[in-house]
Amino acid sequence: MLWLATTAPLHAEDPSNLSSQEIMNEIVQDAVQGHHIPEPSKKTEKSIPSASTSEMCAKIGAKLRSVDPAWCMQFQLQPTDARSVNGLPILLKEYPPVPSRTPQARVLLLGGIHGDEYSSVSIVFKWMEILNTHHSGLFHWRIAPLVNPDGLLRDNAQRTNAHGVDLNRNFPTMDWQRESRDYWVNKTNSDPRRFPGPAPLSEPESRWVAEEIERFRPNVIVSVHAPFGLLDFDGPPTTPPERLGALYLTLLGTYPGSLGRFAGIQKKLPIITIELPFSGVLPNPTEINTIWSDMVNWIRGHVFDRKPRKTLTLERPKP
Ligand SMILES: [Zn+2]
Incomplete structure (x- = not known):
């Protein structure tokens, strides 16, 4: 595993103490080492006043029939420090541990990486509604229902972000420089959506x-x-969920720069990729609940945070 041969000082300290730039440098070095990586574009850091949560809820509500702005506000999503290319905040909701219970695992739930997949945003709101009532502390959740706000919220929603980049091909997988370009040119015929x-x-x-x-x-x-109406999975363990609701496991493999390859294959971090059947239509309420409960049950049976959080970084080898 080449990425382990890192010069990263991360293991020496809690990563939460590092600046965003330091963390990003570590991530890219870990994965791509030796290859020349251009600095990320500074043009992404515009000094646009950020939209508030209520402004974001108004925008999302105007775009998604199933997310009413007032209902969106009930979730008390918090703007992260992250800003999209057009300066919109990525909103985050945390369902933290409850005092009486050590969570079994930490779960990161992401919707809307592709801005034209409306249902992938709406269903995350529906699931947050379940958690608002039923969060028991079984897991510690962090949830970003809309990772690509610029893609969704423009007049004509698009898969890519405002730079025209497919975010799910932009993760620092091994040999990204060569492989991602080769794949894009030769396998997708330079499809601008990818x-x-x-x-x-x-x-x-x-x-x-x-x-x-x-x-x-x-x-x-x-x-x-x-x-695509299926379920995909990358990473350990070797027993992925067979189905979530009516979505059956179909292992698609991974792509250069995809989150599945970055997290699942490279970081050995299990990643469940849910492909809902329609971009513009949500599954019915029963199916929304069944996908959720099947997912929670699979995680409950297969994913455990066996070590205290602070010691996790010790799993990285010394340089
Ligand atoms: Zn997608």
């Missing part, structure tokens, strides 16, 4: 996801997409 970007983590939205993985150290990631 452009991997100028450099790994060149985009603020993918950078936030990679940094959040370092900060939160999730034991499992759930990433929601549409419209």
Whole structure:
């Protein structure tokens, strides 16, 4: 595993003490080592006043029929420090540990990495509604229902971010420079919807996801997409869920720069990729609940944070 041969000082300290830039440098070095990585584009850091949660809820509510702005406000989503290319905040909701119970695992749930997959955002709100009532402390959740706000909230929603980058091809997988470009040119015929970007983590939205993985150290990631109507899985253990609701396991393999390859294959961090059947239509309420309960039950049976959080970084080898 080449990425283990790191010069990273991360193991010496809690990653939460590192700046975003330091974390990002670590992540890219870990994965791509030796290759020349251009600095991420500074043009992403515009001095645009950030939208508040209420402004974001108004925008999301205007776009998604199933997310009413007032209902969106009930979740008390918090703007993270991360800003999209157009300066919109990535919103986060945390369901933290409860005092009486040590959570079994940390779960990072992501919707809307692709901005034209509306249902992948809406269903995360529906699931947060379940957690609002039933969060028991079994897991510690961090949930970002809309990772790519610029893609969803423009007049014509698009898969890519505002730079035209497919965020799910922008993660720093091994040999990204060569492989992602080769794949894009030769396998997708330079499909602009699948452009991997100028450099790994060149985009603020993918950078936030990679940094959040370092900060939160999730034991499992759930990433929601549409419209292939299946369930995909990467990483350990070797017993992925067979189905979640009516979505059956179909192992698709991974792509250069995809979150599945970055997290599941490279970081050995299990990642459940849910592909809802339609981008513009949610599953019915029963199916929404069944996918959720099947997912929670699978995680309960298969994912454990066996070590206290602080010691997790010791799993990295010394340089
Ligand atoms: Zn997608």
